[in-house]
Amino acid sequence: MAFFTLFMETAYATFADVLPIAIVLLGFQIGVLRQKPRNLSRILIGLLYVLLGLTFFLVGLEKALFPVGKAMARQLTNPEFIGVAPDATVVEWASFLWVFAFAWMIGFATTIAEPSLIAVALKAEEIAGGSITAWGLRLAVALGVSVGVTIGAYRIVSGDSLGLYIMAGYAIVITQTFFASKTIIPLAYDSGGVTTSTVTVPVLAALGLGLAIAVPGRSPLLDGFGLIAFASVFPIISVLGYDIVSTWFLRQKKLKPENTEEEVSQ
Amino acid sequence: MISALADFLRLLAGSFRDLLPIILTVAFFQIVVLQQPFPNLDEVLFGLVFVVVGLTLFIQGLEMGLFPLGNDMAEAFARKGSLMALLAFAFCLGFGTTVAEPALIAVTAEAAKIASDAGVIEGNAEARASYADSLRIIVALSVGLALLIGVFRILKGWPIYYFIIAGYLLVIAITPFAPAEIVGIAYDAGGVTTSTITVPLVTALGVGLAQTIRGRNPMTDGFGLIALASLTPMIFVMVFGMVV
Numbered sequence: 001m002a003f004f005t006l007f008m009e010t011a012y013a014t015f016a017d018v019l020p021i022a023i024v025l026l027g028f029q030i031g032v033l034r035q036k037p038r039n040l041s042r043i044l045i046g047l048l049y050v051l052l053g054l055t056f057f058l059v060g061l062e063k064a065l066f067p068v069g070k071a072m073a074r075q076l077t078n079p080e081f082i083g084v085a086p087d088a089t090v091v092e093w094a095s096f097l098w099v100f101a102f103a104w105m106i107g108f109a110t111t112i113a114e115p116s117l118i119a120v121a122l123k124a125e126e127i128a129g130g131s132i133t134a135w136g137l138r139l140a141v142a143l144g145v146s147v148g149v150t151i152g153a154y155r156i157v158s159g160d161s162l163g164l165y166i167m168a169g170y171a172i173v174i175t176q177t178f179f180a181s182k183t184i185i186p187l188a189y190d191s192g193g194v195t196t197s198t199v200t201v202p203v204l205a206a207l208g209l210g211l212a213i214a215v216p217g218r219s220p221l222l223d224g225f226g227l228i229a230f231a232s233v234f235p236i237i238s239v240l241g242y243d244i245v246s247t248w249f250l251r252q253k254k255l256k257p258e259n260t261e262e263e264v265s266q
Numbered sequence: 267m268i269s270a271l272a273d274f275l276r277l278l279a280g281s282f283r284d285l286l287p288i289i290l291t292v293a294f295f296q297i298v299v300l301q302q303p304f305p306n307l308d309e310v311l312f313g314l315v316f317v318v319v320g321l322t323l324f325i326q327g328l329e330m331g332l333f334p335l336g337n338d339m340a341e342a343f344a345r346k347g348s349l350m351a352l353l354a355f356a357f358c359l360g361f362g363t364t365v366a367e368p369a370l371i372a373v374t375a376e377a378a379k380i381a382s383d384a385g386v387i388e389g390n391a392e393a394r395a396s397y398a399d400s401l402r403i404i405v406a407l408s409v410g411l412a413l414l415i416g417v418f419r420i421l422k423g424w425p426i427y428y429f430i431i432a433g434y435l436l437v438i439a440i441t442p443f444a445p446a447e448i449v450g451i452a453y454d455a456g457g458v459t460t461s462t463i464t465v466p467l468v469t470a471l472g473v474g475l476a477q478t479i480r481g482r483n484p485m486t487d488g489f490g491l492i493a494l495a496s497l498t499p500m501i502f503v504m505v506f507g508m509v510v
Binding site for chain 1: 284285287288290291292294295296299300302304305306309310311312313314315316317318319320321322323324325326327328329330331332333334335338339342343346348351354355358359362363365366367368369425426427430431434437438441442449450453454456457458460461462463464465466467469470473477483484485486487488489490491492493495496
């Protein structure tokens with residue numbers, strides 16, 4: 001019964017979330033465009049699938065992942081588990097190795113399952129004409145989130161300035177932009193924004209908050225935030241980095257004589 | 267019928283593969299590191315079935331509903347040829363999808379609590395609610411503006427990195443002047459504005475526009491709307507924190 005209530009509540013929340021979008025779409029469709037879209041019934045069935053799918057997805061997360069993930073974040077950052085004396089004022093960052101390992105793995109895992117990223121990756125594969133695969137993009141983005149979240153967790157432990165880290169990330173992105181292929185840049189920027197949604201945010205928020213409470217001298221309000229920001233900057237770096245490295249390898253290959261011959265014979 | 271069932275099963279298997287890393291991570295930490303049994307294992311397994319089925323339906327619906335819808339609207343606006351109508355649509359879409367976003371409502375409520383604890387606003391519930399509401403409107407306006415600028419950029423074919431680099435430099439420039447309490451929230455606000463339904467729709471719209479307009483390349487011009495929509499909230503929220 002509680003399960004049914006949760007399902008109906010989630011369904012209601014999802015529909016409420018979609019309502020403003022539906023109003024904007026309908027308003028412009030009727031008021032401005034004044035024409036029926038092609039395959040209207042197919043589109044409507046598809047939208048129903050999206051709503052139903054999201055509801056199932058969120059209910060399942062609420063039942064399966066979030067309680068375990070949040071409890072895990074709490075337990076891993078528990079002073080007793082880490083071995084911190086209750087009156088300690090300074091804690092070695094090395095005491096948090098399991099937390100960093102968890103940040104690394106959960107950052108990767110939740111990103112692979114992120115529906116928004118799946119959508120962008122599918123679209124990119126569709127229009128890139130074979131040069132980008134959806135899986136390749138998702139792996140690159142997930143690795144970026146892994147690195148970003150781990151560095152973010154380290155920052156909470158060390159107490160360094162969030163602004164400084166993010167600015168350094170931006171500086172890297174700006175530098176990479178000058179060397180990356182023109183076709184990958186917009187997609188790389190977009191992949192930063194899509195990593196942090198349904199699956200990733202609740203678990204990362206719990207991890208950041210747990211860490212900020214566990215480390216002496218950190219404020220949960222000031223330091224608990226910010227992991228999400230790391231998860232949106234580092235995928236841009238990893239996607240641009242992947243492009244720069246793979247382009248460099250391609251160029252190296254082309255420079256070799258046997259490859260040039262092949263090109264000539266074609 | 268049988269082939270449709272086979273397709274669905276293949277999609278289910280794909281969704282299961284997408285979730286495998288989470289399952290392995292959680293199992294590894296629970297069993298090896300924390301050395302504890304799973305609480306309510308039956309509920310967890312039941313929930314996982316829901317997640318797999320939900321993801322499968324979502325991806326199916328993406329290809330059938332959201333992508334064609336975004337694409338059709340882009341084509342229809344391009345055929346109609348009214349710049350004002352298209353820009354108004356982009357703004358309304360950004361504003362409308364953001365203003366009611368549950369994640370944003372949660373973050374702005376949290377921000378209001380921090381602001382009242384820090385003594386920036388009065389400590390009563392009324393002051394907090396009005397602070398949270400204005401913050402939410404500010405973020406929604408910034409996303410609307412981002413889509414408006416982003417769509418205009420697609421029409422003009424200007425490179426996205428001019429905008430993003432300028433935006434980053436602006437973020438870097440104003441961060442030292444923004445109140446410390448608001449910086450973390452501002453950075454996170456960029457991430458929470460792009461919901462699971464908005465992203466496919468906006469992506470399909472951008473790519474559809476770039477495909478329809480002659481001389482635009484879907485890869486270089488079509489993407490970038492999401493990036494802009496996650497950048498402008500940071501700037502607007504920090505400026506809001508400086509003004510209030």
